[in-house]
Amino acid sequence: MPDSPGPPGASEVPRTPDDTPDDAPAVPTAEIERLFRAEYGRAVAVLVRAFGDIDIAEEAVQEAFTTALERWPSAGLPPAPAGWIITTARNRAIDRLRREASRANRQARAALAQELNVRCEPAEEGPVRDDRLRLIFTCCHPALSTSAQVALTLRLLGGLTTSELAHAFLVPEPTMAQRLVRAKGKIRDARIPYRVPADADLPDRVGAVLAVLYLIFNEGHTASSGDRLAREDLCAEAIRLGRLLAGLMPDEPEVLGLLALMLLTEARRTARSGPDGAPVSLADQDRDRWDRALIDEGQALVRRCLRRNRPGPYQIQAAINAVHSDAPTAAATDWGQILRLYDQLLAQAPTPVVALNRAVAVAEVDGPGAALVLVEELGLDRYHVFHAVRADLLRRLGRCAEAASAYDAAIARTDNAAEQEFLRRRRLALPSV
Amino acid sequence: MKHYLLSVVTPTDGEPPAPEVLEGIMRNVGVFHQELQAAGAWVFAGGLHAPSTATMVRPKDGDTLITDGPYAEGKEYLGGLCIIKAPDLDAALDWGRKAARAITLPVEVRPFEGEVEG
Numbered sequence: 001m002p003d004s005p006g007p008p009g010a011s012e013v014p015r016t017p018d019d020t021p022d023d024a025p026a027v028p029t030a031e032i033e034r035l036f037r038a039e040y041g042r043a044v045a046v047l048v049r050a051f052g053d054i055d056i057a058e059e060a061v062q063e064a065f066t067t068a069l070e071r072w073p074s075a076g077l078p079p080a081p082a083g084w085i086i087t088t089a090r091n092r093a094i095d096r097l098r099r100e101a102s103r104a105n106r107q108a109r110a111a112l113a114q115e116l117n118v119r120c121e122p123a124e125e126g127p128v129r130d131d132r133l134r135l136i137f138t139c140c141h142p143a144l145s146t147s148a149q150v151a152l153t154l155r156l157l158g159g160l161t162t163s164e165l166a167h168a169f170l171v172p173e174p175t176m177a178q179r180l181v182r183a184k185g186k187i188r189d190a191r192i193p194y195r196v197p198a199d200a201d202l203p204d205r206v207g208a209v210l211a212v213l214y215l216i217f218n219e220g221h222t223a224s225s226g227d228r229l230a231r232e233d234l235c236a237e238a239i240r241l242g243r244l245l246a247g248l249m250p251d252e253p254e255v256l257g258l259l260a261l262m263l264l265t266e267a268r269r270t271a272r273s274g275p276d277g278a279p280v281s282l283a284d285q286d287r288d289r290w291d292r293a294l295i296d297e298g299q300a301l302v303r304r305c306l307r308r309n310r311p312g313p314y315q316i317q318a319a320i321n322a323v324h325s326d327a328p329t330a331a332a333t334d335w336g337q338i339l340r341l342y343d344q345l346l347a348q349a350p351t352p353v354v355a356l357n358r359a360v361a362v363a364e365v366d367g368p369g370a371a372l373v374l375v376e377e378l379g380l381d382r383y384h385v386f387h388a389v390r391a392d393l394l395r396r397l398g399r400c401a402e403a404a405s406a407y408d409a410a411i412a413r414t415d416n417a418a419e420q421e422f423l424r425r426r427r428l429a430l431p432s433v
Numbered sequence: 434m435k436h437y438l439l440s441v442v443t444p445t446d447g448e449p450p451a452p453e454v455l456e457g458i459m460r461n462v463g464v465f466h467q468e469l470q471a472a473g474a475w476v477f478a479g480g481l482h483a484p485s486t487a488t489m490v491r492p493k494d495g496d497t498l499i500t501d502g503p504y505a506e507g508k509e510y511l512g513g514l515c516i517i518k519a520p521d522l523d524a525a526l527d528w529g530r531k532a533a534r535a536i537t538l539p540v541e542v543r544p545f546e547g548e549v550e551g
Contacts, residue, residue: 143522190544191435193521 027072036065039082040159041244045131046086048138048194051093051111054156054184060093061085067092090115132157133248134194136241140209141192148183149212150219155180157244158237168234169219209245210258210314213238217262235266246301253308257315260301264321267294279422283330295325316345335364352378356386359393368396384413388423400430434518436476436545437525439532443512445484450537461535469517474528478515512538518549 040061047057064085078084094115100108139152151169154160160168166176186192197205220234242259249255271285302322305315320341327333342358355378363371372393380386391406407427411420450458469475484503491498503510515532519525522544529542 141522143526189546190525190542191521193523195523197523 026074027077029069029073032065032068032072035081036068036085037159039085041132041135041157042082043085043089044156044159045135047089047093048135048156049131050090050115051097052114052194053107053111054187056093056097056111057089058156060089060096063092064089130248132244134196136209136245137196137205138187138192138194140205140212141187142205142208143190143192144183144186146212146215148179148186149208150216151176151179152183153212153241154216154234154237157241160237164233206249206252206255210254213241213245214258214262214314216241217265221265232269235262235269238262239266253305253310254312254314256301256305257312257318260298260305260318261314261321263294263298263301264318264325267291267298267325273418278418278425281422282324285330287328290325298322299325311344311348313345313349316341316348320345333364335361339365352380353383353385356380356383356389360389363393363396368393372397382413384410384419384423386410387413388426391423391426395426395430400432403427403430434520434549434551435525435547436549437517437519437522437528438541438543438545439515439517439525439529440511440541440543441480441513441515441532441536442509442539442541444538445506445508445510458535458537465531465535466515468531469515469528474517474519474524476516476518478513480513481511484510516545520551 043061043064044054044057047060048054051057067088068081068085072078094112097108097112097115101112135156136153139156140149144152147169151165154165154168155162162177162180163173165180166173169176171179196202216234217238220232220236220238239259239262242255242262246255246259267290268282268285270291271287271289272280274280298318299322302315302318305311305318320338323334323337323341339358339361342354342361346354346358356375359371359374359378362374372390375386375390375393378386387406387410391403391410394400394403394406404427407423407430411423411427414420414423449455466475466478469478484506487503489500489502489504491500513536517525517528519528522542525542525544529540533540
C-alpha cells in the first residue's frame, strides 16, 4: 500500500480480505465469468456512487475481474464473491487515484474526496435506495439518445462487452465504442446526476427506463436481421434487468407489468419457430412446448398487478398474453376477454399498431369482415404486419387475388428472411385464384 | 455547481411575432429572469440583434482581417442567450423548460467546462 499523504481517514479503508480457505475447490474460468456478469452491474453502480465517475468505476471493476481470474481458479472462491469484487475494485480505484492525486490531478482528488464523503454519509433520501437503480436512471436519462440509453444500460448494468453490444446491434465495434464514449462523456461533462428522480418526475422517468428495457427485449425477440444467438441473449438480458427493476421498484405496477409481458412472451420462444427456423403463428404453435414455469411466473405477476388496480399499457399487454397462455388449445382462446383488454389498451395508448392488434381480436369475435373495415382505416402502409393481417382477413373472406397482393406487399416490407419465408408459404397456400 | 449556456434557437426565415404577442413574450422572459435571480441561479442574459449586424474578425498572417457578416449562414441562428448556475443537468433542464416556455422558441442547454463556486 503506497504511503501517500492521502486525505484523513483514508487509511481506514478496509483491505481485501485474503481469506480464501486453503482447501477451496478450483473454480473454472467460465464460472468466474458468469459470476462477474451477474455482479458487474452492482459493483459498477456502487463504485459510481462512491467515486462519481463511470470510467473510474468500470476500470476498477475490470481490474478486480483480472485479479479474480488470476487467483480464484487455484485458490477457490472467497466466502462472499460479490463483496470481494466490490472491495477489491474500490481498493484498486483508491490506489490508482492516490497515485494520480499526488501528481496534482484535480479530477482524481475530487473523486477521492467524494469517495470518503460518501462512506460517511447516512443512507440517502428519496423513494428507493439502490445504487443500480440510480445508475439505470442515469443510463436512461432523456438527455441521451435512445441508442445510447440502450447501449449504456446493457454495458453498465448488464456487463456486456463492447464487442458483444456491437454484435447484438449489428454495428461495427468502433461505432459502438464511440457511442459509449460519447454517452459517458455527456454524463460527465453535462453532469447528468446519479439519482433516482424525485417522486414528481418518477412516472415519466420510469416510463423511459421501461421503454429501454422493452426495446432491448424486442430487439432480441423479433430480430429485424442478423445473428439469432446474440439476439436471444438480449431477451435474457432484458428479463434479467426487468427482474432487477421489479425487485427495486415493487410498488410500480407498470414495472411488474413489463416483466410479466416479457416472461409470457419468452415462454413461447421455442414454439415460435419451426425446425427450419420459420416463424410459427400463435394459433399453430405446439402449446406443449411453452415454458410452464415462465407462464406461471408471468401470470402470478399479472394477478399482482390487477390487485393494484392501476392499469397501464404494459400490464394490459401482459394480461392479453396471460389469456393466450391460459388456453390449452388455440380454439379455446377467450377472444372476448382479449377484445375487452384491447379496448382498454386502445383507450390508454391509441396508436395504429394497437388498433391493428385489436382488429385481429375483432376478427375472432365478430368475423373477418368487421375486422377488415377497421384495418382499412389504418395508415400503416410501411408496416409489414399491417399487410400480413390484411392478407389473412382477405383470405378468410375468400378474396384470394387481393390477399395475394397483400402478401406481396408484406414480403416487400420486411428484411427478415424467416418472416419473408413464412409469408411466402402463406401466399402459396392460398386457393388458386 | 456548473455554468450552463441556454441558447435561444431562432429560425432564420421565421416571421417575428406580432407586437402584442411579443410584448407578452418579453413579459414572461422578464418573469423568468426574476425567478433565476431569486433562486441565485442568475449569471447573465441578453437578446442579440440579427446576424446581419455581425462582423467577423479573423487572424491572418500575424494581423487580423475584418469582414461583414456572420461566420455561418444557417437555418437557425443564436437569437439570445442566458448563462445560469446549476448543480447538475436536471436542474439546468428545469430552467431550460421555463426558458423555452417563456421565449416560445427551442432552447439548447449546454454545459460550460469546469466548476464554479456554489
